[in-house]
Amino acid sequence: MGEWFERSFGSDYMIVYKHRDWENAAREVRNMIGFLNLPAGAKVLDVGCGMGRHALALSALGFRVSGVDLSEELLREAARKDTERRVRWLRGDMRHLPFANGSFDATVNFFTSFGYFGSEEENASVLGELRRVLKPGGRFLIDFLNPAYVRRTLVPFSERTDGETGWTITESRRIENEAVVKDIRIRTMEGGERAYQETVRLYGREWFETHLAETGLSLKRLYGDYDGSAFSESESKRLIMTGVSTA
Known part of the structure; x- marks a missing residue:
């Protein structure tokens, strides 16, 4: 992968x-x-x-x-x-x-x-x-x-719809093992779904x-x-x- x-x-x-x-x-x-x-x-x-x-x-x-x-x-x-x-x-x-x-x-x-x-x-x-x-x-x-600001202000979940593509984009965030972990999920207008994860050390x-x-x-x-x-x-x-x- x-x-x-x-x-x-x-x-x-x-x-x-x-x-x-x-x-x-x-x-x-x-x-x-x-x-x-x-x-x-x-x-x-x-x-x-x-x-x-x-x-x-x-x-x-x-x-x-x-x-x-x-x-x-x-x-x-x-x-x-x-x-x-x-x-x-x-x-x-x-x-x-x-x-x-x-x-x-x-x-x-x-x-x-x-x-x-x-x-x-x-x-x-x-x-x-x-x-x-x-x-x-x-x-x-x-x-x-x-890192201190991120720990204090991290938004656990957000969702939005992209105006151009119509995609629904959800982002879930957490702090795990001294890193910010973001799970991104995309749902397309055709019903397709894709998922990604981003990790950045604190x-x-x-x-x-x-x-x-x-x-x-x-x-x-x-x-x-x-x-x-x-x-x-x-x-x-x-x-x-x-x-x-x-x-």
């Missing part, structure tokens, strides 16, 4: 998550990329680029952007949206990025595209790959969930501080949301981390 993310990030994903619109992505990118203070024309890698919303927004700001994702279907959609061919799209696993050492001035990892793997070692290996493909002194940004600030340091990445700043507000472990919606490669 493969890993959950190999099944979930396909054509259905584009319907389930199409409410994450391009205008919001552009606004989030403008705010977050400002946290890194990158020079014009910097080479930036979007790790877990999905449908390309953030990568294309970065390109529009004048950066030289590559996007990497495991999903061939999402990459095809990204390339379709990239009518001017501004971004270099590559298929790859974030545990083994398909780039040479020191290829980028910055790496970005947006909208909780981290913590997908079952073992701590695998998730930590992603940080090692970010460090490897960064130039010495290169900068990174990881936009992750805030890693907090201390986990990242430890494993970033072990891989040669130095954590410099924490933000609690896309507006640049200070991080509060008890109140912030997001855990947005920036720093530099020290190796």
Whole structure:
């Protein structure tokens, strides 16, 4: 059957998550990329680029952007949206990025595209790959969930009907073994039914501080949301981390 993310990030994903619109992505990118203070024309890698919303927004700001994702279907959609061919799209696993050492001035990892793997070692290996493909002194940004906020505000169940397809989409959420587990069920107008599961580890600030340091990445700043507000472990919606490669 493969890993959950190999099944979930396909054509259905584009319907389930199409409410994450391009205008919001552009606004989030403008705010977050400002946290890194990158020079014009910097080479930036979007790790877990999905449908390309953030990568294309970065390109529009004048950066030289590559996007990497495991999903061939999402990459095809990204390339379709990239009518001017501004971004270099590559298929790859974030545990083994398909780039040479020191290829980028910055790496970005947006909208909780981290913590997908079952073992701590695998998730930590992603940080090692970010460090490897960064130039010495290169900068990174990881936009992750805030575990304390998730635990306090998790919505156990929701249901909606997609206006374009008529699909009924239900999402059940729970916390299990220190991870957020989401079960997604789709019922089509023709009576078909499909189910997916997503799992994201609930890693907090201390986990990242430890494993970033072990891989040669130095954590410099924490933000609690896309507006640049200070991080509060008890109140912030997001855990947005920036720093530099020290190796």
